[in-house]
Structure formats: C-alpha cells, structure tokens
Amino acid sequence: MAADKLESTQTADPSQTMIINMGPQHPSTHGVLRVRLELDGERVVNAEPVIGYLHTGFEKTAENLTYQQCNTITDRLDYLAPMTNNLAYVLAVEKLLNLEVPKRAQYIRVLFAELTRVASHLVWLGTHVMDLGAMSLFFYTMREREVILDLIEDAAGVRMNPSYFRIGGIAYDLPEGFHEKVHAFVKDFPRWMKSYRHLFEGNPLINERLEGIATITQEQALGLSVTGPNLRATGLPLDLRKDEPYSSYDEFDFNVPVRSGADAYARFWVRVDEIYEAMKIIEQAIDKITPTGPYTSSNRKVSLPPREEIYGNMEALIHQFKLVTQGFVVPAGEVYQAVEGPRGEMGFYIVSDGGTKPYRWRARTPSFYNLQTMPLMCKGGLVADVITAIGSIDIMLGDVDK
C-alpha cells in the first residue's frame, strides 16, 4: 500500500475531509491511545494523537514517597520493561549517594535488563505482526515471554511489576537452580525463534505492509527527540549501553543493530536483531554471575541488613527500623541518569533537597517523545498504514501518560 501512488494530500479542502476518532478503545492502539484522524477518503490528511487517558500523576506521587518506595512506581511506567525502568532509577539515586554496587549485583542487573528487553520485544513482535494480519505469531511469542516471566517470578516473586532492583543492589539473591533455568532458556530460545521466523522473514505480505511506510528521516528523528530502535533504524548507531556504559555493560561483547531504511521495515528488523544481541548478553551475564556472593551494597545506611543479622544484632535492628520507617537521606543535588530501554532512552532526573524524599522526580520516558512522530509518519498515507505506524514505533501507553 504505497502512498506515493496517490496524489499530494496537503491541499485537501476542509469541507471535504472527515474527522474520525480512532480509539481510545481500539485493539491496535496498544493501550488507551486516541488518534484524531482527519481523512480525505482513504487518505490521511492529519493524525493527531490525544493522550492522557492513563495519566496517574506518578511524578507528584513520587514526591511524597521515600527513595526506596519510588522504585515501585518506576515499574508501572513502562510495564512491559519494568527492570530497565528500575535500573535507570536506582542508578540515578546511587549516583547522588556515590554508592558502589558489588560487581555480582551489576551482572544480575544486566541479566534481568536484557531478559526484559527480550520479553518486551517479543510482545511487540507478536502484536505488531498481528496488526498486520498474521495472527499465529502472537501465540508463539507470548509463550516465550511466559518463560521469561517465570524466570522473573522465580527471582523477584512476581511476574509483572517486580521492583527487583533496589538502591544498593537487588532485593534478594538468586534462587537455587536459577542458573540452570537460564542456561536451558538460552539453549532453547534460538530453536523456538527459528521455528517461526519463516512466518515473517521474507513474507511478501508483511514486507509489502512495511516497506516505505511511516518513514522518519534521521534529521527528523533527531529533531523530534526520537531514541532507541526507532533512531537506530535511521542509520545512527546510538546506544547508551555502548556510548555511556553503565552497570558494567562495557565488559560485555555485543553489537548494535543498525538499519538505514528509516521506514517501518527498518525498525522491524532492528528490533528482531536486537533480540538476538540481547540473548548474547544474557548468555555472557549468566556465566559471569557466581553462584554465591554479595548481591547488595554493604552500606547499612542504605541497604537493608540480612534477616538473620536482625535477630542477633542490635545495630542491624536499628538500621532495619530506620530504613523501613524513614528511609535514608540523600545528599542535596541534582542528577540525570539514562539507560537504554527497549523503547529508547529511559532517564530519571532527580533533585534532592537533602531529605528522605525526592524534591523533584522526573521520568524521561521514551514513548512520550517517540509518539510525537505520529503526524509526520501518517500524513499522506492510507488509513491502514496508521496501524502499521503505531505498531512500528513500539509505544507503551503507561510510558506515554505516566
């Protein structure tokens, strides 16, 4: 459905166009997104996203929670990739505290950040291809995602909003038998992926729906603050894991997939290739994680003392009591820390006034900026391609509305 076969749309007569609301309840909007479409027949004259349906005021809420409690809010921003949100937030606070995190905890963080990246990209792959009309892939990718969620449940206790990373390290040590489960997943995953890759690779129906659709050039992407796979699909190899390594990412060997097509097809393949690169990191991370060792900082002013210490040690009991009831004090100052989430630059800007609660808690969520490209991608195209455009930038409405 190439739009270039049709005439220019910029001169459409307003009396001849029709306004249609797509959403807020529409299966292809992946959440509660409303798009105000102005149509001239089948052609899109304008597509304006209307957001705010999921707005819950996270930034206001966070100003009234202690630093450790704020962690639970970050899970709910981009609920398909909670671990990378956790990571950005805890790294920001650790930078303000000037806190060293044990290497083992850093590797465990890398492992889970990459597992959520794979899980998030699998949901995107299934739903995006389903939007294009291929139903069956969704069932397979959700099956694989379930395996990852089981791994997360094993370690953190819950599947969806784990809050597994804590300021200073992680919440609990890895359970027994976890290494074997990850090894089994790493071994099985390529086989699973291969078994259904032919459903989308080289499939003319899917290629036709993606090639040349919803183009964002490199200059436009930079101007619109687009980050992540959407930017890498324009030929710019920007990846914070390589450019400004955090949490020991510089010790891992992986590539940054880049395509130069700048269209929905390029974005599709950047994400599919990223799944394989993330699997490489997972394999290296699980080998680096020793079966036993420290999993959280030994600074008792910040991280909770181990349970067994509390029963026999007065000082540990006092630390536990102080941390749970009041939280810890963070020195005054400001910090911005970003990580490479599945959707782009996930950053936190925190202003501390020297108290136990953040004075200002700002989440720079990638989907909010990526969604601004909607009018650019859709103008002049066909109605059916609006759905391709939404799927191809992989937005998450919890992330947009915060």
Next chain:
Amino acid sequence: MNQNDPEIVERLQSQFPDALQSVAAIDQPTLQVGLPDLLRVMTFLRDEQKYKMCLDVLVVDYLPTHPRFEVVYHLYEPWKHARIRIKTRVAINQSVPSVTPLWPGANWPEREAYDLFGIVFEGHPDLRRIYLPDDWDGHPLRKDYPMTGTRID
C-alpha cells in the same frame, strides 16, 4: 560525569561572556542562563555546536524562593555523545520563549510543563493541556497543589 565535549563550557562562556553561569553538578556540564539570553544560547548550541537533540524540557518548583520556577533543558550531541544541561529561572507571572521552533521534539514536554506547572511558553505553536482535561483547575505539580483532597461543589 559526561566529559565527551570537554571545552563546551569555555566555548559558551567566551561566546556569551556575561550571560552564563556555570553550576556544579555531578553528572554533566550545567549552566544557568538568564531568561532574555535563553534563545540566543540555545540557537548557538543547536546551530554551531551540533546539539541536535533536546532530550527533555522540565520544570522544578522552588516554592518560597523568587523567581519561583526553574526550567531545565537536557540537550544531547549525538556524534560525540555529549550532554549539557541549561537552566533558567522563571517567576510566576513570566513567560518563557519556546524552543519548539528550534527542536520540534520540545513540543510535547513544553505542553506538559504548561499543563502541570502553568508555565507559558511564548511562540509555542499549540500550547494546550496535554494530560488533564481542558477545564481542569490548577496545575498539579506545583508545590502548593494538595496531594489529596475532595472537591466540594
């Protein structure tokens, strides 16, 4: 500390001798600029120094102080991977020149700042509330806006 563009502070200060003040920060070069010089500095950063991305525009409310608000811009140079933070103080009745003509990506974050803080961005193409309904009363992220409360009509 992001040191990927090490002389940017010196270059800016020699270009605008009296307009900028360096602020100590632990993560990236940070500069305070007066409201009248904001657009000149921003244009210089984008056109001459290749800061082609405006990653974020946000507001902090320092309630009892005057001027009350601080608008913070996070800029990014995608080839050297350099970051810079520009800050400017705004009083409650002042408006800020919009940077949306320079970076179209600043459109929504400026609308968000208008919605949640009530900061007016002059020259913004479409300054409307973005999250809250158009008839909403007040600006929730201000420090004098209550955390909870029941509306009594």
